[in-house]
Amino acid sequence: MKKILIISEGETAEHFINRVIDAYTSENIYYIVQTKAKKFPNANPSRFKFYEFDPTSFYKLSNLLKMEFAQVMILMDNPMDVENTIKNIRAIKKQLRIIVLNKWKLKNEDSNIVMINSKQILSSRMLDYLPNVPVIAQNVGIGEGEIMEVLVPFGSSFVYKHIGVIEQKEWRIVAIYRNRKLIMPNRRRMIQPNDLLVMVGDPEVLKSVYRAIKRELGQFPEPFGSNIYMYLDMDLLNHKKMEKFVSRAIFAHQKFGRTLIIKVVNPSNFELLWKIKEYRSPNVIIDINYDPKGLESAFFNDIKNYHVGLVIVPNELFENHKMRSMLYDAHVPILKIAEKNLSLVKDASIILGDNRDLEKISSTIFDISEKMNLNIELYNYTNEAQDAKEQVVEHYTNLSTIFSKSVKIVKDGENPIKKLKRKDDFIQILPFTKKLTLKNFYSIFSTDSERLYHKLESHHQIFIPVQI
Incomplete structure (x- = not known):
């Protein structure tokens, strides 16, 4: 049985004692000191002992502290009274844990004294009622944002996604509230508009997830970068x-409307460098690296420092195995530009595979198609198993309604790669998974359309990482 000492004064203390009476545990006995006696009719006399005296009186408080208390809680209205009460307690009990309601920016270096800032608590609670601000659990765990709840808006990229296809690394969806009812999540559960998600994970990761859930069309390359x-x-x-490639990349930059960083490494053609420098503007930064050493680490530093959300490379650079692996490790979308006019592209073409990675990147595909004003085509090769494909088709059909963006489903017994080879005005979009970093030689006998991406290397392609 633990003894808890509560030193109280004022309205806040009165509210606190009432809450303790309503929620007390039978494992505790509460000794309550009041400067002015107030009656609490619901208090159980066997669990609540009341005293009336001034706790700044060392003599009176020392008599009570002859008992062994687990901790002391101080809720008083005068900062001088609080400080003197703490001094009295410390003169008798050097290590007793003290919890103080701090209304005045009081400071104390004692590791066994916890200062609860009342202004921070109130402002944090008021913040919970602002729209488009994540609600963070304050009194659970370490209270730093590792538990968060988020309302899924109608236009969210998470709407109509199955939980099983959402990459949950260092975070988890642990509960769903729908129409004020608790629904336990499972892999086949589909997220609906206005669902309230309760998530647990690393606080920084949850902030990124929150932004991804609240993201609507027109924000690409967010949430990968800016x-x-x-x-x-x-x-x-x-x-x-190279000159034609740069002009096509500038066209893509204008479509997405973000700052473009042109990074040149191993510069050897100075005439070409001068032509590239002509593109310099407030929205175009030219960054030339003359040092041939440490190019890989410099690349990853740039991704971080420039907050990169999309990397543009020419076809022959992506086909280099070492370079492709480095691009994969960057975990941002890659636009691979081929020797075709990018301005003539009309369709975003996606080949359905036997996995559901395309459901993971669906919102990004819709976002890109919106930015580049493209139609979306899903190629369903009917000679293969259809279970996973039908769920992906259902997901894209639902999203097309939300985003008012039509999706064309092409069902055909002909291999879609052969079909697309005869087509010119498209850009292929596909998930950027680890298997794409393997050397193309090993895909000779593969039937995986993603592994065979290089069969369409003469066309523009966008590779999107599957994780948020």
């Missing part, structure tokens, strides 16, 4: 084709 990064390695590129 800027676009063009990477040119002159040792790996055909210099005669």
Whole structure:
């Protein structure tokens, strides 16, 4: 049986004692000191002992502290009274844990004294009622945002997604509230508009997830980053084709409307460099690296420092195995530009596979199609198993209603790769998974359309990482 000492004064203390009476545990006995006696008719006399005296009186308080208390809680209206009461307690009990309601920015270096800032608590609670602000559990766990609840808006990228296809690394959806009823999540559960999600995880990760849930169309390259990064390695590129590639990348940059960073490494053609420098503007940054050492670490530093959300590379750079692996490790979308006019592209073409990775990146696909004014085509090869594909088709159909964006479903017995080879005005979009970093030689006997991406390498392609 633990003894708890509560030193109280004022209205806040009175409210607190009433809450304790309503929620007390039979494992505790409460000794309550009041400067002015107030009656609490619901208090159980066997669990609540009341005293009336001034706790700043060392003599009176010392008599009560002859008992062994588990902790002391101080809720008083005068800062001087609080400080003197703490001094009295410390003169008798050096290590007793003290919890103080701090209304005045009082400070204390004692590790066994916890200062509860009342202004922070009130402002935090008021913040919970603002729209578009995540609600964070204050009194559970360590109270730093590792438990969060988020209302899913109608236009969210999470709407109509199955929980099983949402990449949950260092975070989890642990509960869903729908129409004021608790629904336990499972892999097949689909998220609906106005669902309230309760999530647990790393506080920084949850902030990113919150932004992803609240994101609507027109924000790409968010949530991956805010800027676009063009990477040119002159040792790996055909210099005669590079000028046209840069102009196509500038066209893509104008479509997405973000700051573009043109990164040139291993510069060797100074005439071409001067032409690239002509693109410099308030929204176009030219960054030339003359040091051939540490290019990989410099690349990852740029991704972080420039807050990159999309990397643009030419086809021959992506086909380099080492470069492709480095791009995968960046965990941002990659736009691979081929030797075709990007301005003539009309369709975003997606080949359905036997997994559901396309459901994970669906909101990004809709976002890109909105930014680039593209139609969405789903190619369903009917000679393969259809269970997973039908769920992906259902998901895209639901999203097309939300985003008012039509989706064309192409069902055909002909291999979609052969069909797309005869088509010119499209850009292929596909998940950027680890298997795409394997050397293309090993895909000769593969039937996986994603592994065979290089069969359409003469066309523009966008590779989207599956995680948030």
